[in-house]
Amino acid sequence: MSKKWKVLGAMSLILLVLQSSFKAFEQAEDGIAIQQLRDLYQRPITQWPKPTIDSGVNWVEFKSLPGVDTAYFTLMEQPDVVLGKLLFFDPILSGSNQISCSSCHNPQTSWADKLSVSVGHDHQTGARNTLSLLNVSQRKSFFWDGRVSSLEEQVKSPIEAHNEMAMDGTKLPKKLHKIKAYRRLFKAAFGTEDITFDAIGKALARFERTLTSRRSRFDRFLNGEFKQLSDEEVYGMHLFRTKARCMNCHNGQYLTDEQFHNIGLTYYKRKYEDLGRYVITHDPQDVGKFRTPSLRDVMNTNPWMHNGLFDNIIGVLNIYNSGMQMVSAKPEQKAADPLYPVTDPLMKKLNLTKTEIHAIAAFLESVTATQYKMRRPEQLPRD
Numbered sequence: 001m002s003k004k005w006k007v008l009g010a011m012s013l014i015l016l017v018l019q020s021s022f023k024a025f026e027q028a029e030d031g032i033a034i035q036q037l038r039d040l041y042q043r044p045i046t047q048w049p050k051p052t053i054d055s056g057v058n059w060v061e062f063k064s065l066p067g068v069d070t071a072y073f074t075l076m077e078q079p080d081v082v083l084g085k086l087l088f089f090d091p092i093l094s095g096s097n098q099i100s101c102s103s104c105h106n107p108q109t110s111w112a113d114k115l116s117v118s119v120g121h122d123h124q125t126g127a128r129n130t131l132s133l134l135n136v137s138q139r140k141s142f143f144w145d146g147r148v149s150s151l152e153e154q155v156k157s158p159i160e161a162h163n164e165m166a167m168d169g170t171k172l173p174k175k176l177h178k179i180k181a182y183r184r185l186f187k188a189a190f191g192t193e194d195i196t197f198d199a200i201g202k203a204l205a206r207f208e209r210t211l212t213s214r215r216s217r218f219d220r221f222l223n224g225e226f227k228q229l230s231d232e233e234v235y236g237m238h239l240f241r242t243k244a245r246c247m248n249c250h251n252g253q254y255l256t257d258e259q260f261h262n263i264g265l266t267y268y269k270r271k272y273e274d275l276g277r278y279v280i281t282h283d284p285q286d287v288g289k290f291r292t293p294s295l296r297d298v299m300n301t302n303p304w305m306h307n308g309l310f311d312n313i314i315g316v317l318n319i320y321n322s323g324m325q326m327v328s329a330k331p332e333q334k335a336a337d338p339l340y341p342v343t344d345p346l347m348k349k350l351n352l353t354k355t356e357i358h359a360i361a362a363f364l365e366s367v368t369a370t371q372y373k374m375r376r377p378e379q380l381p382r383d
Helices: 003-026 034-041 079-089 156-160 172-177 180-190 197-208 217-222 231-241 313-322 331-336 354-367
Strands: none
Touching: 034 231, 079 180, 079 197, 156 197, 172 180, 172 197, 180 197, 217 354, 231 354, 313 354
């Protein structure tokens, strides 16, 4: 066969593959045509088909984010927010004077750090992935295990952790009090130059509450701009709501139920073992449970999962597709070993095809907004 015919043959094969892929996409694999799906979802959300939700699950319908409020710029000039921002970016809060809150929550990487686990004081590492601070004001609990319910308390923990910022909380106020500029800033924010660890926590929390996701194409679609989502993304959204069963845990305005689930990644009695919420509650039923993360800006906050071991979204979706029940304790195993993890019954084998998995991944791209990269302070208080 001549080289010309070999090339033409290869091109024909590629064309057939593309045509086959397009046909599978044009006709959703549950028999619903893409145009029918668009007709279903290109209407007010109150008229959308109900999602696939298990009995007993409390869920909330999708809701779009608001646009940037013009009052945002006034908010950022308020004394407690100004103070909180400076503290957030200041490495003086660490024992080594080298690590700031922004070392792990970087504005250039959607307020996370793009690492599996963060590197802290003396190059020590923890066991869990850094959660993004985007929309942290909407959280009901904090950390992967929900160990605190107040953002003011949450911000103190990394400061004192030996493998993070390694700063004695009782000594930090005295350290800051030596700087006249900080005394003036605390006076403006709280009416007194007396600096306390609680006041530091309040200022940091005040600033962190200003960190919110920008509107994504998904939000614009919800508000009636139906051309914002491609056919594949609409198909992915439909699968997210139905066959993939995602809305059992990822629902509402921030695509999280704020609950704790064991999805089968406890690594019990193996490397990377993490008993999750059990470490806090000491309830055997909580072994391996972690807080459901928000999917807002999810494609900007990889690697994913509590241990940061997964950096490929198709791989993550394949985990859910498997159902993960193969690593769940049988009743006799749980009876013999109360700490043997039981995978959440919401996890079920999904039988998603490659086409469907890629459509869901495309939908997650639409939920991800353009990053807002806040500028770091040009100068920190030192006089």
